[in-house]
Amino acid sequence: MSKPKVVLVGNPNVGKSVLFHNLTGVYATVSNYPGTTVEVARGVGRIGTQEFEVIDTPGMYALMPISEEERVARNIILEENPSVILQVIDAKNLARMLDLTLQLVEAGLPLILVLNMMDELRALGTRINIGILEKRLRIPVVPVIATDGEGMDLLQQRILDYVGKS
Numbered sequence: 110m111s112k113p114k115v116v117l118v119g120n121p122n123v124g125k126s127v128l129f130h131n132l133t134g135v136y137a138t139v140s141n142y143p144g145t146t147v148e149v150a151r152g153v154g155r156i157g158t159q160e161f162e163v164i165d166t167p168g169m170y171a172l173m174p175i176s177e178e179e180r181v182a183r184n185i186i187l188e189e190n191p192s193v194i195l196q197v198i199d200a201k202n203l204a205r206m207l208d209l210t211l212q213l214v215e216a217g218l219p220l221i222l223v224l225n226m227m228d229e230l231r232a233l234g235t236r237i238n239i240g241i242l243e244k245r246l247r248i249p250v251v252p253v254i255a256t257d258g259e260g261m262d263l264l265q266q267r268i269l270d271y272v273g274k275s
């Protein structure tokens with residue numbers, strides 16, 4: 110049986126690839142998505158005894174694709190039947206990034222919202238009420254700092270919650 114898939118999506122430059130490496134360690138396969146020049150990295154992650162395939166996608170702004178990169182990200186989301194989608198956002202730009210979140214929620218996808226760059230948000234003296242966000246969106250929301258691993262334990266627990274259900 111193939112491993113459950115965890116797909117990382119989000120706008121460019123929000124920390125998807127750092128999170129990918131946190132989840133998979135050093136070994137990843139990078140290849141062109143079939144029929145395109147877009148590179149997609151795939152690796153294997155482990156949480157306890159559960160193994161899963163992790164896929165890092167190129168940055169995207171909307172489910173309706175404009176660029177080749179967005180088309181690839183959309184294809185991976187809609188055609189590879191992921192068990193979990195991690196939408197990674199820069200917590201400093203929460204409002205601007207929620208558009209894509211709502212599109213993914215409306216598409217009925219198994220979504221976790223990952224608020225990355227919490228260190229920079231804190232440095233600005235800003236706070237986000239995670240509980241309210243979770244209630245409004247009705248999906249798990251996990252604050253992390255990808256570059257120093259903060260929040261990874263909770264993120265892995267939330268991933269397991271979904272993988273256990275699929």
Ligand SMILES: Nc1nc2c(ncn2[C@@H]2O[C@H](COP(=O)(O)OP(=O)(O)OP(=O)(O)O)[C@@H](O)[C@H]2O)c(=O)[nH]1
Nearest residue numbers: 120121122123124125126127168225226254255256
């Ligand atoms: N301060 C801070 N910087 C971060 C954090 N996570 C990632 N970065 C930095 O943000 C930059 C972008 O990270 P990437 O992982 O390459 O972002 P990406 O989403 O894969 O970008 P694309 O592949 O271009 O879409 C890098 O310089 C990271 O070191 C974080 O939690 N805090």
Ligand SMILES: [Mg+2]
Nearest residue numbers: 125126165166
């Ligand atoms: Mg990347």
